[in-house]
Structure formats: structure tokens, C-alpha cells
Amino acid sequence: MSFRKLIVAGLLAGVPVCATAAVKPLAEDAAAFGTREAASQVAMSPSGKKVVILVAGSGGTTAAKVFDLVTGSASTPVSSTGAGNSLRWCKFGSETVLVCNYGGIVADSAYGLIGYSRLVRVDVDGKNLQQLGQRKSFYDSGLRQVDGSIIDWLPGSGGAILMARDYVPEEGKTDTRISRKQRGLAVDRIDLKSVKSETIERPLPGINGYMTDGRGQVRLRFQVESAAGQLTGKTRLTYRPRGSSDWQPLGIYEDDNEASILPLAIEAQTDKLYFLRKLNGRQALYRMALNGSNDVELVAKNDLVDIDNVTRIGRGQKVIGYTYAEEDRHAAYFDPEFGGLTAKLGRALPNQPLIDFVDASEDGNSLLVFAGSDVLPGTYYFLDRTTKEMSPIADVRPKLVDRTLSPVKSIRYKARDGASIQAYLTIPASSSGKNLPAVVLPHGGPSARDEWGFDWLPQFLAARGYAVIQPNYRGSEGFGDQYKNVNAFKNWETAIGDVNDAVRHLVTEGIADKNRLAIVGWSYGGYAALQSAAVDPTLYKAIVAIAPVTDLALLKSESEGYTNSNLVKEFVGSGDHVRRGSPLRNASALKAPVLLVHGDLDINVGVQHSLQMESALKSSGSPVELLRYPELDHQLVDSNARVEMLTKIGELLGRTIGN
Numbered sequence: 001m002s003f004r005k006l007i008v009a010g011l012l013a014g015v016p017v018c019a020t021a022a023v024k025p026l027a028e029d030a031a032a033f034g035t036r037e038a039a040s041q042v043a044m045s046p047s048g049k050k051v052v053i054l055v056a057g058s059g060g061t062t063a064a065k066v067f068d069l070v071t072g073s074a075s076t077p078v079s080s081t082g083a084g085n086s087l088r089w090c091k092f093g094s095e096t097v098l099v100c101n102y103g104g105i106v107a108d109s110a111y112g113l114i115g116y117s118r119l120v121r122v123d124v125d126g127k128n129l130q131q132l133g134q135r136k137s138f139y140d141s142g143l144r145q146v147d148g149s150i151i152d153w154l155p156g157s158g159g160a161i162l163m164a165r166d167y168v169p170e171e172g173k174t175d176t177r178i179s180r181k182q183r184g185l186a187v188d189r190i191d192l193k194s195v196k197s198e199t200i201e202r203p204l205p206g207i208n209g210y211m212t213d214g215r216g217q218v219r220l221r222f223q224v225e226s227a228a229g230q231l232t233g234k235t236r237l238t239y240r241p242r243g244s245s246d247w248q249p250l251g252i253y254e255d256d257n258e259a260s261i262l263p264l265a266i267e268a269q270t271d272k273l274y275f276l277r278k279l280n281g282r283q284a285l286y287r288m289a290l291n292g293s294n295d296v297e298l299v300a301k302n303d304l305v306d307i308d309n310v311t312r313i314g315r316g317q318k319v320i321g322y323t324y325a326e327e328d329r330h331a332a333y334f335d336p337e338f339g340g341l342t343a344k345l346g347r348a349l350p351n352q353p354l355i356d357f358v359d360a361s362e363d364g365n366s367l368l369v370f371a372g373s374d375v376l377p378g379t380y381y382f383l384d385r386t387t388k389e390m391s392p393i394a395d396v397r398p399k400l401v402d403r404t405l406s407p408v409k410s411i412r413y414k415a416r417d418g419a420s421i422q423a424y425l426t427i428p429a430s431s432s433g434k435n436l437p438a439v440v441l442p443h444g445g446p447s448a449r450d451e452w453g454f455d456w457l458p459q460f461l462a463a464r465g466y467a468v469i470q471p472n473y474r475g476s477e478g479f480g481d482q483y484k485n486v487n488a489f490k491n492w493e494t495a496i497g498d499v500n501d502a503v504r505h506l507v508t509e510g511i512a513d514k515n516r517l518a519i520v521g522w523s524y525g526g527y528a529a530l531q532s533a534a535v536d537p538t539l540y541k542a543i544v545a546i547a548p549v550t551d552l553a554l555l556k557s558e559s560e561g562y563t564n565s566n567l568v569k570e571f572v573g574s575g576d577h578v579r580r581g582s583p584l585r586n587a588s589a590l591k592a593p594v595l596l597v598h599g600d601l602d603i604n605v606g607v608q609h610s611l612q613m614e615s616a617l618k619s620s621g622s623p624v625e626l627l628r629y630p631e632l633d634h635q636l637v638d639s640n641a642r643v644e645m646l647t648k649i650g651e652l653l654g655r656t657i658g659n
Helices: 003-011 026-034 336-348 456-463 492-508 524-535 552-558 565-572 576-580 583-589 608-619 639-656
Strands: 039-044 050-056 062-068 074-080 086-092 097-108 112-123 148-152 160-167 184-191 197-204 209-212 218-227 230-239 248-254 262-267 272-279 282-289 296-300 307-312 319-325 329-333 354-360 366-372 379-384 390-395 408-414 420-426 436-440 467-471 512-522 542-546 594-599 624-629
Touching (some): 026 639, 039 354, 039 390, 062 086, 062 097, 074 086, 074 112, 209 262, 218 262, 230 565, 262 307, 272 307, 282 307, 319 336, 329 336, 329 354, 336 354, 408 492, 420 456, 420 492, 436 492, 456 467, 456 639, 467 492, 492 512, 492 524, 512 524, 512 639, 524 583, 542 639, 552 565, 552 576, 576 583, 583 608, 608 624, 624 639
Parallel strands (some): 436 467, 436 512, 512 542, 594 624
Antiparallel strands (some): 050 062, 062 074, 086 097, 097 112, 160 184, 218 230, 230 248, 262 272, 272 282, 319 329, 354 366, 379 390, 408 420
16 A cells, blocks of 8 residues: 555545435534535645645644655644634645644734734744744734735745745834834745745835746735725736846736736746736736736637636746636646646546646646545545556545535526526435425625535535525626626625526426525625515525625725725715615515524624624514624634534524425
8 A cells, every 4th residue: 555545544535436315314414514624725845755734623623734655654743723713724845844824813902803814934843833924023013914925935945935024113112223113015035944034125115015937036016006094996016027126017906997907927937927807898818028028918818707817837837727617617728738637637537527736846747636526525636747646645525425415517597687697506416306495505705606516515405405506696706897797785686686586497497396495695695695585575484694794884884994994885885775785774574584603703794794683683573593603703614613503504494494
């Protein structure tokens, strides 16, 4: 047995087998689907001989585990408790050193809820844990929420990085000779063994980010505009030609501006910038020469959806393709070798068509590959391009390995105004597909979209016997400006109409029983769940709103005192739609029982939204329950909490629409 398969023994239970799908006890389903991903954020060492995996523990705990693929040894250099802090990722800075990011949300008596993020280095054996950002001082003149970011892993350096580092000056120190005076974002070269640093770009106020060519040269600079302490929504871009120290104007980025440039990557080999810019209302991929000529060429466009990113394998390597999502996600490759490799992997893994190259060794000969589908949550594989050997490393959700999951298919339905709306339909694997209890599950955002693939929440609902429809309502991201329809707060009537029309489509098609319908949503989806039921009080028999926006005026007022306040107010808008589009103001219209779920540390949507909604529903005599988590944020990244939430959802749906 190879040592790679020893990892499988710990994290990979096997491959799903065909079995008779049947509704299982609620407690079993809640545990199977509510438990967090066992393995995530997998990364490879420069030699390709080691991998690091974030492994979920009980509740919200997470451990970074390093596995040696040659010797079979393993270590756990760092972990997090999940209560107010979470380990987000770890990557190899060298063969013996990890760089890890952790962060969370804390309640501050002066500032309220504050999100923070920190970078540390740690030896793979767990020794020499050290902070990479500037250390906090009692005399700091302001908060440092984010201490910095890695902008270049400096391949070939043997263990150094370029870090965009935030510098905060000190105030009130009596000895001014030793007080810190630098302010702004700098670029520092840090030796990860000694943690000694060298300034590459001095700290400058007003600079918010940098981009390199992946080979150690800082080429692009971002400056977010503000006026009177408020962000304007514009980011000015400047660049530096190769070998020059002078910054030259490149353009601006501003959401919904046709001329906006959204930088994705700089390719050192060709001295070109890959970026997104609107073409006929959709994001297209362009390439610009950074030699001073600013020559631009169109690389790719899609007449249906936005291009959303580029693909490159290995640190500092060439861009090899781009990605986009139509009904399912696609990658198009410029590089014929990777196009051919993807085709071969598709044939080798015919049941796992969602294939992604996650990481690579420095020489590119060893690859980490992720593969999954709608009914396979996903597996990480090690691929040796020299020997053509591929071995599984870790299964994402071992608890679901022996479960027969429900297939997901893309459909289209007609909205009341005749518009064609794309959606995903999940039919319980054990069902006839006719006259079922059904749940509509609108996505969050609203500037987001659902995609084809595995999703634990709709799969839980399908396992309970419910047909699930996930509409990409107008207001969803990725389908172009016209479909985005400004946004789904200002034009909530269109978005909410599309949501309700989705479940009516299931009734018309004979898939759903019109007397057994429910709605479940998270974030904007929670808002949509409540508002959809307020618009049509007799349509649904149960409502579940997780971390929902309940009052558009409250959403705007929550931003007061923050630099994005004007942007939030502009996004939501002003006028009668704010009152009419707020579930809190229409609580008396809701008749079906409501389950609210919220974390106290939610800085996306404050817990007051659910507290006030609970109070309003109680005052109007509507049945309501609030499931509240004092130590969790918007995502509720805690297995115990998610299992409890799914249990409560299952109980509510069982009482109201059966299973």
C-alpha cells in the first residue's frame, strides 16, 4: 500500500456505491449533511512530496495536517477553535515552512463587531509560530483589521515571499524617537526562515493593493478612491513597465462601468496583463501589453454568461486558460497539453465531470486535482504527470460516501412576464418525481448565482423527500447586465416574482403538490424567503430564513459610520420600494410558521434583523422560532450548529408539508 493511500485511510472512506435510496431518520440525515467538509484547502509543497489539508474537527474546530507522501509521516502544526477565530488556509512557503491565514470576528466595546485577518508562518512540525504582519502596539493610531496579504510566493527563492503589509503609526508615545511613524500599505520581502524583511515598496497612504508578475516584480497598484471619508466605488489602477520605477495610469475599476478594468493576472513570460472588461453587457477576457504601448486584444467572450477568471498551474507559471459558468462550470484551455489532460481525466473519472487543477509542484510535474459532481461531493487526487499515476488523497465528505444522493439538472421556466429563468432542480432519488412536497431555495447575494454541482443544503432537503428548485432569479450575477436588472433590492419585485414563479412551475409540471410547498433561504435568500411569503401569503406552508435581511432601512442604517455607508445606501436605494420590500414592515402578512436562524457575530447582516422580525411576527400572532448562535457569524461554520439547524428545518417541514 502506498503512503498516499494511507492518507485515504484517514480521510477517504471510499467511492459512493449504488444503493436503494430511502428516507432515513432525521437525526441521521442532519448529521450526514450538516457536518462540515472533512477536508478542504488542500495545497502541495514545492517538491510535490507533501500536502497540507485543513481537516474539520468537532464543532467549528479545524486543524492543518501535513502529510509526507514519501515517508507516510504526518503532523498537525496549527489548529483553531472556531469560536471567534478560524483557520482559513495554509500553504507551503517552502518545503519546511507553512504560511497560514486565520481570522474571525470579535465584539469590541468601542467599534462593535470587528472582522480581522492575520498571517503567520510555522514550521511543518509545529515549531516557530510567528506573526508575519506588523505587531499590535498599545499606541496604535487605528485598528488593523487585515495585517496584509501574500502577493508573490517567489518560486525558486527557497522560502521567501512578497507580502503587502499594513503599517499603522503610533500616537501618544513620549519617546518619539522610537515610535512608529510609517502609515499605509507596503510591500516587504520576508525570509520565512529568519522572518527578516526587506522593504520593496515603502508604505503609502491611500494604496490598497499590489499585483506582481508572479516572479517577484511589483507591476500593478490599486488605489481605492474616497471622498469625505466615504468610498466612491472607484479603484484607480497604475502600472509600471518592466525595468521602470515610474507608475503610469492604467484605468479604473467601478462596478457596472463598461470601461472598467478588473485585473486577474500578470504573466511574466509575455509581459501582459489579463483582465476582465464589459463587452455587450458581459465580462469578457482581454490581454494588455505592459510595455508602455497598452495594446489590448480580446482573448475570449461568451454571449450567454460572464467570463469570470483565468487558470494558471503553479506559482509564477503562464496563464493556461479561463473559466465561466453556463448551466455548469467550464474551463477553456489555451494550452493543448492541459486541454488534453482534462479530457483524459474526464474519461478516467466519468462520474466526476467537475475537474479542477488545485495546485502544482514547482516544476509542474505533480498536480493536485479536485473532481466531483452533483451526486459526488468531491475527491482530491494526486497526479504524477511523469508516471501518469493518480491516487486519491482525501474525500471531502466521508459521511456521504455510502449515500445515494439526488441528481441535479438545469431547467428553464417562464416568469409571469414571459422571461426565461434558469434554475436547478433536484428530485429525490427515491421518488417518482411527481406530486411531491417541494421547497424553493433562492440563493444569497443577491449578486451571486447557483451552479450545478454538490450542495449540502438542497441535498439534505432532497434526502428528506422534497423536490428542490434553486432559481437564478433576475438580479443574479454572471448572466450580464440586463439580467442583473440593476440589483435584486432595488428591483425586488422582479426577483421575488421569479422566485415564486419557480415553485409555481413545479406545480404546473406536476412535480409539486400545490398544498405542500415551503421556502428556505440564506442571507439574501432568507430575505427572499420572507418577502416571497409576504407577497403571496397562501403559497407556502413553511418559511425558513437563515441570516436574513428583514428591513432594507435597517440594512442601510447598519452601515452608518463605515466607509462603505454611501455605497450601501446607493445599492439599496431610496423610495417606497424600501418600505414595501421589507419583510419586517409586512410581517402581519405572513401566516405560515417561520424558523429564523442567526449568529450574533454576523457582520454581513446584523442579528437585529432576526430579533426584530421575531418580535414583529409574535406581535402579529404568527408562529415563529429563532435559533440563535452567540459565537457564530454569517456562515455558521460549526458542525454542531448546522446539525441542529437541519434538525429544526426537518421538524418544521415534516409538520407542515410532510416527507
